[in-house]
Amino acid sequence: MINNLRINKNNFIDQTIRISFKFNGKKLFGYKGDTLASALLANNIHLVGRSFKYHRPRGIMTCGSEEPNAIVQVGKDSSLTEPNVRATEIELYEGLEAFSQNCWPSINFDIGGINNFLSPLLPAGFYYKTFMWPASFWEKYEFFIRHSAGLGKSPTKPDQDLYDHQYVHCDVLVIGGGISGILSAKLSVAKGLNTMLIDDKDYLGGSTIYQDDDIFKINNENSNVWLKKQIETLNKIPNLTIKHRTSVAAFHGYNYLLARENLIDHLNIDERKGKIRQRLWKIRAKKVVIATGAIERPLVFSNNDRPGVILSSSIKKYIDYYGVKTGENISLFTNNDSAYETAISLNKSGVKVKVIIDIREDSNSILSEQVEKSGIKILKGYTVIDTDGYKRIKSFDVMKLSKDGGSVVGNKITYKSDCLGISGGWTPMVHLFTQSGGKLKFRNNDNVFIPDENKTPSKQISVGSSNGDFELDDVINNTVKNIKIFLGLDKNDFENLNIKCSKEKQKRNIWLLPSNKPISKTKPFLDFQNDSTAKDVKLALREGFKSIEHVKRYTTTGMGTDQGKLSNMHALGIIADTTGTNMGDLGTTTFRPPYTPLTFGAIVGRNVGKFFDHTRRTAIHDWHVKNKAEFENVGQWKRPWYFPKNGETMHQSVQRESKAARESAGILDASTLGKIDIQGEDASEFLNRVYTNAWSKLAIGKCRYGLMLNEDGMVYDDGVTTRLAENHYIMSTTTGGAANVLSKLEDYLQTEWPELNVYLTTVTDQYSTMSICGPNSKKIIKKVIPNLDLSDQSFPHMSFKNSKINNVKCRIMRISFTGEHSYEINVQSNYAKDVWERCIEAGKEFNITPYGTETMHLLRAEKGFIITGQDTDGTLTPSDLQMDWIIGKKKYDFIGKRSLYRSDTIREDRKQLVGLLTDDPKEVLEEGAQLVESLDKPIEMLGHVTSSYFSPNLNKSIALAVVRSGKKLKGKKLIVPMENKNINVTITDTVFYDKENKRLNA
Amino acid sequence: MFIINCPYCGERDQSEFSCGGEAHIERPKQPTELSDDQWAEYLFMRKNIKGIQFERWNHIHGCRKWFNVVRDTSNDKIHAVYKMGERPPIK
């Protein structure tokens, strides 16, 4: 079978390297250089998929990224399979396995094909009009709709491949390696500019590289020969980077582009191991040249979607480039000269062209005349009205067009062909241009939207056929002329080339070709993948969907994986014709990135798994790991949560740790708390403004707790700040709030109070903090720092001293978040683990117990200390927290002060922080549970539980909550309604333990 | 993805910066003397202009300096940058 459709002479396919692959389980062969599509065609396989809605048989229709039909599932492996890959873009490799999609049980016998017979019931938008009765049945209807929709199948196991990102800056980025792109790149590098040339194929030269014909000559050489020589010179240029197999996906503002490079998908499976699959290039280019070419348009007539109906230029590429005949008996149907190029190529390769149907009355160009001379039959002023065949086109019917092209006349002629090439003209690929913000203009004579040079964003240019130049001389001359201005060049080699080519003289375009049947009896497809027809567009218009976006959405035209590359222009044309509007006034739909679908993997690159987010670990982390800590994520930090011993549960650990801390000594790694070093002569004034309380009178060496508000008066952060020297403070913040607090303080300092002489430096990572608490904490510190005076007179609660532990400088604060006598040691982080171990060693005789965040939370809750973010939620003022004492009444202003005196913030029945005790002391409330007074409906919620623990030291359950008017409700009984029971609680004071604060000095 | 010309560091990718919203909303010097309405105006009300907007940006992943940017919010074109405290170079 293999060679039956393959011609022998070929420059691009290596017929010495045979490659085996499987399609739908059948073993087939192709050659190195083939795409899956060309190899299938060589094996005479056209039927490759079923359409989305009607499950009609569909064949390979193009040879590039615009392919709507030939999309396949590649690979069987549940982690490496990939859905919806265009067969026209898969380079053949040994072991390739591909499958048709959207058909069951098989491509040849697809149950869904019944939809084709139901198609009269499935016009555009049918689902909006049906499936509404009975109402409860939608879910059942939807189940079937969902299962019949979708194309390929998602992998079901994690991807094993690597993806990568690379940033690049260049002077000039040239997108597209066809002749205009190559000329642009050559001109750019000649000027000495750092240039990058990107093409999505594995070769350069676009369609010119296989245009081997005497009609097209540059400096007396065939255009392909001339271009090949130009390409050969590119390899030796140091300031040129060429990227093959790379597709520009998005063109954002400020010349920021994303391009995806395929690195291994063309390799044999065994050559891929350990290699990166795709690289996303993030490009900042000073200037961008868009040379993305044009794609051929289909023609819209009834049953134009049968396998074997192929774009004419693709037939040419299959024969000229891949050496593959797309049929034994080919006919062509066109409205322009390009099909004649195809005819010449086929003729040269010995494939007889049966007939060319040209809707134009005449086509007196060099090309058409040469074809005519070769004896190929040409029907001028005719149109194809229908095709026949199911899994492959067998024949088509032709009729004469009326003068105005609105109808057909005369008799129907039937031609037998197994392949029909169609050409409806060319569409410049302006996607990237419009993505970047460029605006299009409409050129009436050949019905194309091209970049409007007056509405082109600066520092970019479109050249070649993407700029609407379709003939060789125009392409070269305009590219050279425009690039010269764009890059500011002097004279160059390409200015006076001797170019010979055929010029198209006649043009005729009919968006929807007429038929001898009423349109309702025809099936003229626009969007082959989504199965929308010209009828659907007309129906949408009939129903009042006027805007092109409405029509697109109602009919789903252009919303397939090809993003309407083949269908959009025809849809626009039919709308314009039907509504009597000029296409230029109609405008296009928005071209949304990416140009071709982009894998999530490439977009994400390496930033998955362990690189998903930074992990911040304290300097003492390894010790915690060694001592079997369980960790909690707090922001990006890993914090020890609890330290289970001998298979303890969390509850057991926390009970043990809490008791140890109160009875003897506990030690906590508090390094994650934010630390901001504040210096400058206005430091005190600065603190006055950012905290609610007063700071000017804080003595050097003393610490103070501060509460920070948002400007809207709500509690934002809290922590202890220490005055280290006259103009030097160290502020601590919450772990999660550290970065935001610093940003906020910087903001005020730089923008509102630039007159203050204050400098802020984050030292969170530079210092580590360990907190030792409990009645024996003093003894432990004494052991670690024997010469430090720890007497209450010399070193009272809320004060600080500089000291040394084994020659390591440290700051010791006597502050407490547990209510116990407590010290906080701050040391440079690189000594922290050593100091920690010394403390542990010194504390051994006192059973010093490392505890985690959970015990910390419990201990502070026993004392009624809040945790911002847990007991507060951005809706509570200091007064709501029963912390009126911390508001410096005498202070003129501080952040958030004004907001505390608004009508809502002075209400007395706001939610306020209270303590809760459960009637059953063993019952521990759920954090987040709601509080009510009565269970009568509608239930009125008074507040919720913010913190809740079983206190081993009090041997009962305790909780903090915010409750409406809570301040006044001490002693009040409330109910916590749970799903399966109601829990009775009583409102209490927020301090449960050591109300007199005796233990601080114990 | 625009490029912002930080007045301290030069041209950098937008992802290095964070936007602080409308510029030249000065914090009232005497908040306590404002009515609730006036305070709300400062706190919440924004011009939210479609067109040329003066706004604050912070080079958060760079020098951490705040500065002002004149940007057209209808097309994201940046017309000028200037330091805090400076007068806008464009009206």
Place this chain on the structure above:
Amino acid sequence: MCNLKPLNIQYLYSIYEQNMKNKYSIFSLIKNALSGHENWQRAWRDPEPKKEYDVIIIGGGGHGLATAYYLAKKHKLTNIAVIEKGWIGGGNTGRNTTIIRSNYLWDASAGLYDHALKIWEGLSQELNYNVMFSQRGVINLAHNLQDVRDLKRRTHANRLNGIDAAWLSTEEVKKFCPIINTSQNIRYPVLGGTLQRRAGTARHDAVAWGYARSADKMGVDIIQNCEVKGIRRSGDQVEGIETTKGFIKTKKIGVVAAGHSSVLANMAGIRLPLESKPLQALVSEPVKPIIDTVVMSNAVHAYVSQSDKGELVIGAGTDSYVSYTQRGSHNIVEETLRAILELYPIFSRMKMLRQWGGIVDICPDASPIISKTQVKGLYFNCGWGTGGFKATPGSGDLFAHTIANDEPHRLNASFNLNRFVSGDLVDEHGAAAVAH
């Protein structure tokens, strides 16, 4: 009791005919199929604006069209116009990820969104237009201990407010949506989640079209391609609007212009507490059903569902700056997909098909404004931020009530403009899909 007419088959059939005329059903579809679909009626007219209307709604998105519909249906106003700059449903209605849920924390929000959800449940039938409301459930995942507390708090509040809500353990999350990576070894493991089963998705275009068709039937003029250039006031009272199709007189204007609300407020000489920011979304290529619910994650910053067509529909976050360009920055999309791959590593080979942006108007408290203003006859419905789609029917209903009665309904009383003065905010930052 009125007099009963004698039973007459022909008479009954004519009533049936009248009622069924233009009514969508499988029967009308079959009937029209027989005539080659040549006889479908217009879904709505394309009228020129009249000189004067009783009420003008500015903005032909879902909320605006719904407002017009309820004004006509419940408040018996017929002389109403909806003025749309472009094409109806072309703004955030046609750009969002269509998640519908009502599991909000505060009573005011819960009341508002559940009111909407209840209307959603019968909307296809009410409008005789299949909006494909699909109650496939919405999961909100918790990734840290504070997430757990917050989501449990919400679950309790929802339950007591009569909104269905359940807490799911990590295992239950896995059972409900097996493709979520619930391994405890990932950077931010799933610690559980909430499930609202009544929540789900709908077909966004259908909502706009369905409301438009029904409003049009009751006489509402839907005027597309008509840009408002000015709002004319006489002292404290609105007089009408200047448009690209001329001046139109009215005593009541309801503005429902989402990202452009501030622009219209400026025309009327008032200011709003809004910032308009880019919000992006994307879809993958269509695949066979792989995820049958909606999963949202606040901490890991991603939400995903799968459309009936098979596309994964993924919402990204907002940028930090004001922009009216309908484009956001690429790093936001990248961050979102990072989160998606963290939670669904099987999607790495899936491909992004389309990516787009909308302009969302964000209030300082992440709650909307459905309110009168200091100008008589001028009403604003805005500030929906990233989550307005879900409220569409409720928002339209309540806004219509507010306009018709010049007083808010009980359910939108909290969403007034005065809250920014009094400080009585409805802070729903915790409930927004993505933390800001």
